Amino acid sequence: MELTESQMEDATAGDGAPDGPDQRRTIELFLEQSRRRNRTVPIRWSFLQHQGPGEGAPAPMQVLVTRKQERALELYLLLAAVTVSEKSGFAVTEWSTSWARALGIFDEKTGGAAVSRAWRALRELRVVETARGDGRRTKVTKLREDGTGARYEVPGTAAGDPYLQLPFAYWEEGLNTKLSLPGKAMLLIALSLQPDDFPLVHTRIHEWYGINKQTVAKGIQDLLEHKVITQSRTERYDTLRTKSGVGVRPLYRFAPPFFKR
Structure with a gap:
């Protein structure tokens, strides 16, 4: 027959x-x-x-x-x-x-x-x-x-x-197996950011994405260790959180082949 x-397909699905x-x-x-x-x-x-x-x-x-x-x-x-x-x-x-x-x-x-x-x-x-x-x-x-x-x-x-x-x-x-869950979350967040040089501010990410700051920090470190992103430069920005009114923060960009499109 x-x-x-x-x-x-049924006959081969369970043959181990x-x-x-x-x-x-x-x-x-x-x-x-x-x-x-x-x-x-x-x-x-x-x-x-x-x-x-x-x-x-x-x-x-x-x-x-x-x-x-x-x-x-x-x-x-x-x-x-x-x-x-x-x-x-x-x-x-x-x-x-x-x-x-x-x-x-x-x-x-x-x-x-x-x-x-x-x-x-x-x-x-x-x-x-x-x-x-x-x-x-x-x-x-x-x-x-x-x-x-x-x-x-x-x-x-x-x-x-x-x-x-x-x-x-x-x-x-192989990032699906290499990255931790915090790293995967930060990858998706980073892909949504513009322009090519982007900040990853722990407090802002916590406020907007509901992810705690420790998870954010771990995710960023994961992306850096696996060379998904690199720190491109630092930037000065205006803020009321410092006595001088000026802050400094790192900016990141994607490394090949993970350029944003």
Whole structure:
């Protein structure tokens, strides 16, 4: 009897074959599937930042960082990369084992549970929806980044809709495994800043992104140690916090291949 494609995939999904794709290759397959020509992932600033100091609900990234839900953040970034088409409703249907391998988890039971918890965390933040897909796979739909549960639309088509672009180099250079969770959060924040030489002021980041100052400091150090950013120069600025009315702070810029676009 001839097997269908779904049946053939079922037959190999649980055989525990040791020669399956590793984490890096699995992510490559996801990124190849996206067919993004500019090799970047657009993410609205609203995923990172609430409305202003002390205003509104926390942004989704703030919640993920505060709760140390690094796997959920990783799945979200990869989902954002592969859900490209409005025709598909910005949804993708894949095996939980594939998502688990992308997280570096190869035990089917452990990986399935970890992926399920991550999707649940993202559902609670109202940035994704999940449903049963074909062949016992899970269909995941990307929603608007701000956590309102609104239908996703491509950013930048209207004025006042700012977004950053996360380069594929994030995965290709292994930053998904090298950086700590604070480093990943600061990478996304830094990608949203203009101009090319930008300050990373602990107090301001805490006020606007809801991330505590210790996490900010650790994230900046992580980016420096992995040569994602470099200190380009210092600048003088006016302030009431010093007796002289003048302060000095470092400015940073991205190192190749992580230039902002």
